[in-house]
Amino acid sequence: MTQAIASPDVSTGSRGSRVLGVATLLGLATLLLFAFGPTEPDIRLHPTTGEEIGQFDAVRLLYLHVPLAVLMYVAFVLCAVASAGYLIRRTPWFDTMAHAAAEVGTVFCGLVLVTGSIWGRPVWNTWWEWGDVRLMTTLVLFLMFTGYLALRRATVDPRTAALRGAIVALVAVLDLPLVNRSVEWWENRTLHQKSTLEELKIQDLTLFTLMLGFLVFGLVLTWLLLHRFRVGWLEREDAEHGIASAIAERRAAIDEGDVDAAVGEGT
């Protein structure tokens, strides 16, 4: 492992991740094609006036927003599970995984908020709706994980960062039901559809594209997680390698009888 760090061509890519990356890019292209091509805009006729109603082209955000939201929860649940795993097992694997999942999850969470806001403008006639349960819960989740990432960044000692990060991540996930409950009681309403799949009377092609969205963004999540995990792992190895080589240097100095260098004076 230490040799891998020393070599200059060390990278987070492997044959598997490259194949995955190409598949992800192709998938994204296919998704775009389907989202803007053969799928129909949401146009319905009003039963009495015969006017054209519906979400029109805005409904195409469905293929982006919904998969992102679902996979954001997958990432945060993964982070919570890995954090709990760290508290039990105390191995770096769990910590690196928790950090990677939190970071990717936060990016997804930010994208969910932005795409939701853009979707809300034409459909709900507002960028932001105070009191919408899912909106507020997602925003609080985003803020809590921003704090988590800030804490990780501010902590120098990796073990302290791992322990404190694990606690913050678990508290954030445990707090979420309370946030959800309080916002629901607070306003007791949501503009979100109960289940998009029923409300929109999704046709076959729309449903297929939505499922394709889940698949493609699942690939994006996996690819990002894989690389973020490897970067985190290399960072940890690098830090350990630095300490190990410093110890080796001092040892060598003692063997040569250079006491000043061994105790760190005059260097």
Place this chain on the structure above:
Amino acid sequence: MRRFLADARLVAAKDLRIEARSRVVLNQVAPFALLVLVLFGFALDADQRTLRAFAPGLFWVAVLLCALLAVQRSVSVEQADGALTGLRLSGISPAALFIGKAAAVFVQLVVLEVLLTAGIIVLYGSEIEQPLLVVATGLLAAVAVACTGTLYGALASGLGVRETLLPILLLPVLAPVLIGATRAFDDALGNAAVDGWAWLGLLAVFAVVATAGGALAHGALVEE
């Protein structure tokens, strides 16, 4: 158990004695609390009707801002002269240490809440219609804020950026407390027809979870 409570009392008494002698919370945080109420007054155009309508929310935002300062203070007294190391070596269990620190913050918060209640009555013209609900909400919310604050104070302690990190970590977690306490006060001050006692239930759940979870997590934190 008796030992546990005695230890917790010892720690709380220590923190309160430090406060009684240094008077940081009384001389700095309490005036700050009133200042926040005055600033809200300026910001909302000194319209007493508006102020009265929003008094519960403004009250609890002021409490949270003051809680940040009280928690910072509670952490910083342990940072000086390696006081925390001394406490760890004293044989007091981490959970008792946590309860003691949180209890001291709780007492300070209750004093600040009394002051702020007087503030909204005098400055905003609020009237207390259900004194029992006000007291119960004030106490439960103080427990929730003190325990969560003490845990997050410990999480952010020992880092160079504690002052800036603590608010972003703590405030989002306290969102349910802010909503719950504000709605309960809405009822207690006769501002809105909501069931304040139901909201009190939410605060109670939060307070219990924060106390138990904080005591557990503090054990893991102190052993590091």
